[in-house]
Amino acid sequence: MRTATKQLLWIKQVISKDAIFLFITTFLWYLCALFFNQNNKTLVGFLIIFVFILWKRFRNLQLALWCTYMISSVFYVGKTYTFELLSPGTIQSEYLKKGFLTQIVFSLGDICLFSMIILLLKDFYHKKLLIPVFTPYFYLLGINLLGILSAILVSRRPELSLIWAFQSCNLSILALYTINLSRRIKLWPLAISILAALTLFEFIVAGSQFFQKGYIGSSVESTGYISGGSSVDEVASLFRPLGTYPHPNILGQSVVFSLPILISFLYIKQYIFSPYFILFVTMGGIGSLLLSQSRSAWFSLGSTLLFLFYIVEKRWKLRLAIQLNKHIFVICAIFFLIAISVVHSRLQLLIYSFEESASGSTRLLLIKEWIQIIARNPLLGVGPGMSIVEGLDQNYTQTLLVFQSTVHNVYLLIASEQGVISAGLFILYIVSTTKLFFHLLQTKKKRNDKLHLIGVLFGSWGLYLNFLFQPHLDTMVLAILFQCILLKTNKKV
16 A cells, blocks of 8 residues: 555656646747747747657657647747639729738648647557547547538638648547547646646737737737727727737637636645646736737636636635735735726727627628528538638628628638538537536546536636637637546546
8 A cells, every 4th residue: 555655646746747847848938939039940940849858858759749739839820821812803892902812821730730640640550549439529520521521512712721621620630649648648737737838928928019019029929910990899009919829819718718727726725836826827817818808708708707616616615725815915906907907998998899880790790691601501611711702702791891801700600611510510519528527527526626627617618608709719729638638538428
């Protein structure tokens, strides 16, 4: 018994040292990537060096690549190709005199993903690959296969749609890779270390952009976003910080997922990181959320946190592991005052959201436009990335003539570009993973295990709620990674 106890303590010490090492290394790598202002080639060089460092530390190339993918998933810069979807004069609109262009970007994450596919094929050849008997995984796989089928059969530009469809396959590839890796390695502490470093890094970038009132000139910034809109509920001169993401709303969306996980750790007294450190990281996440000025993210996070606190505080009778002394109250009060000064103008304009020329009214018109696209193309949609072109050709509400944007609803976007079956499979994925989470919550006895589950569950549901108001599916990558880590041990499939 003593030998087994000593061995367990030794394993915990090793895991703790690895997690702390990964946090420090990740955060330093982020800072180097930010301040040395490299180009794409040097970023790739940095990436290779980082994989080598992690491989030397963990003696496991698969784990090194997994960590590196998660770390690099927040970088949207890379080799960029521009394509013309509509030539000048095709659509009679003053906003489309130069035609309509689109871009395909091959990022650092794509490089990692390609390397991960090679390792999966190697395991398959050596008969070491586990094909998971995991119902949600087959839903993901079905969505990706239908996307490829839609690109080949119905897209106006199949060569472009195929690229987007293959890039979307990252979700099922990551799920397969994570499930197989989780069989051999305890990924949870490492994932939390990366999440903490990522959250602090994005706050530093967003904070710098806020004080700069624009981009800070680093090559890791995705510079497609310009400033606020011109509708009555937007501040046209306002630059909303967006971190390394392509849009401020994606920054807000990433925090919607990560904050419930971080907050769940505030109820754990003994873990790799101190509760006070987790509180510091959480404050950074809240700062990023406020700076993004994403109203849909505020609503999504606020709604999910109400339920989280109800379950943890009211039902489970748990209390925070930190001692709320006067120093913490002073810091929180200062933080709150700064927050109000940042968001007050955005809050004041909320009452105008659904006036005729407001963003809310525009989004409702886009929903009507996309419902018509779905009605005309229900089976396979119009092909990945082709919904705006179809909407311009259809011109049901004429909204796209002045505002070239996809519908601000992930579910309708999937249905329009890949068909209603794909959208249905995505909803089935949400339902099935939620059922598995509830099953595990009923079977797990340890408080810490329940807190981990509740954090990821409500982080995921905050994301799903935000998908009703945004077209960005990007942060689903983090959700897939965390969900697979916790659900892979579940036997009820």
